Amino acid sequence: MTSIDKEQFEFVTLDxxxxxxxxxxxxxxxxxxxxxxFSRKSTFFMLxxxxxxxxxxFVYPLFVHCDFSDVSDINDFSKRYVWPNSHYxxxxxxxxxxLFDCVWYGARSSILISVIATVLNMIIxxxxxxxxxxxxxxxxxxxxxxxxxxxxxxLLIVMVLTYSLGAGFWNMILAFCITGxxxxxxxIRVQILRYRDLEYNLASxxxxxxxxxxxxxxxxxxxxxxxxxxxxxxxxxxxxxEAFLSYFGIGLPITDPSLxxxxxxxxxxxxxxxYLFWIPLTILVLVSLPLYIVxxxxxxxxxxxxxR
Numbered sequence: 001m002t003s004i005d006k007e008q009f010e011f012v013t014l015d016x017x018x019x020x021x022x023x024x025x026x027x028x029x030x031x032x033x034x035x036x037x038f039s040r041k042s043t044f045f046m047l048x049x050x051x052x053x054x055x056x057x058f059v060y061p062l063f064v065h066c067d068f069s070d071v072s073d074i075n076d077f078s079k080r081y082v083w084p085n086s087h088y089x090x091x092x093x094x095x096x097x098x099l100f101d102c103v104w105y106g107a108r109s110s111i112l113i114s115v116i117a118t119v120l121n122m123i124i125x126x127x128x129x130x131x132x133x134x135x136x137x138x139x140x141x142x143x144x145x146x147x148x149x150x151x152x153x154x155l156l157i158v159m160v161l162t163y164s165l166g167a168g169f170w171n172m173i174l175a176f177c178i179t180g181x182x183x184x185x186x187x188i189r190v191q192i193l194r195y196r197d198l199e200y201n202l203a204s205x206x207x208x209x210x211x212x213x214x215x216x217x218x219x220x221x222x223x224x225x226x227x228x229x230x231x232x233x234x235x236x237x238x239x240x241x242e243a244f245l246s247y248f249g250i251g252l253p254i255t256d257p258s259l260x261x262x263x264x265x266x267x268x269x270x271x272x273x274x275y276l277f278w279i280p281l282t283i284l285v286l287v288s289l290p291l292y293i294v295x296x297x298x299x300x301x302x303x304x305x306x307x308r
Contacts, residue, residue, distance in 0.1 A: 247260050
């Protein structure tokens with residue numbers, strides 16, 4: 001049996017304060033979210049495209065004007081159907097109107113409609129969905145409302161409402177919002193049912209915590225990634241809806257430029273002077289695709305299960 005050389009060891013005294021200290025790295029949810037979000041290479045590329053388009057859409061129209069009712073240059077044949085060059089970057093149309101000016105006007109209208117409709121639908125959907133999921137009385141009523149509305153294609157409802165309300169910026173947003181929130185509310189309700197009867201929520205109810213506080217403090221923080229995912233899907237979908245409706249002439253007024261209206265107006269130029277059709281369509285894709293990819297990356301990053 002080997003002997004132990006006590007001189008090789010140093011005895012320490014017990015430090016009660018140090019023993020109570022948690023020796024672990026601090027965790028910040030939002031710091032982890034943005035770390036995960038910016039760790040993807042596609043985020044920087046798509047975010048750069050998105051920021052550039054948004055800046056052009058909201059800053060450039062402050063200095064120029066695009067009016068489809070203005071045909072003052074129609075008799076100036078030198079300005080008609082000019083292909084893209086150093087002076088007219090996107091070319092001109094049959095009326096001598098600069099396509100570059102009109103594209104950014106149109107992008108601004110499309111983005112505004114999408115953002116406003118998404119924000120309104122998300123607010124209504126999350127509030128009603130939270131009440132729907134926590135209250136059994138509301139659940140019995142709302143599930144029947146959902147069963148009726150969900151059996152009708154959403155696009156058909158929007159088309160009928162837009163046609164009934166008439167062409168207009170706020171009329172289109174109203175058409176998007178009358179029933180657009182129902183699917184969001186149902187998704188929130190399903191998610192809340194997953195967490196509603198967990199032990200800590202039952203304990204909060206027994207202690208007398210109000211249902212509103214349980215929804216806000218206990219349930220909604222669990223649904224951040226779900227909410228971000230829905231936002232990332234709604235933003236490009238409403239841009240597509242606007243383009244589709246304007247293409248068929250039931251969206252914005254004829255004199256009000258939007259990406260859908262531009263694509264509709266210049267669809268006859270698909271074979272001749274095709275740049276008039278393809279440039280607005282390309283900008284539409286460059287708005288919708290980065291919105292979706294950036295939103296999906298943020299949704300994945302906001303899921304705590306992806307944090308290291």
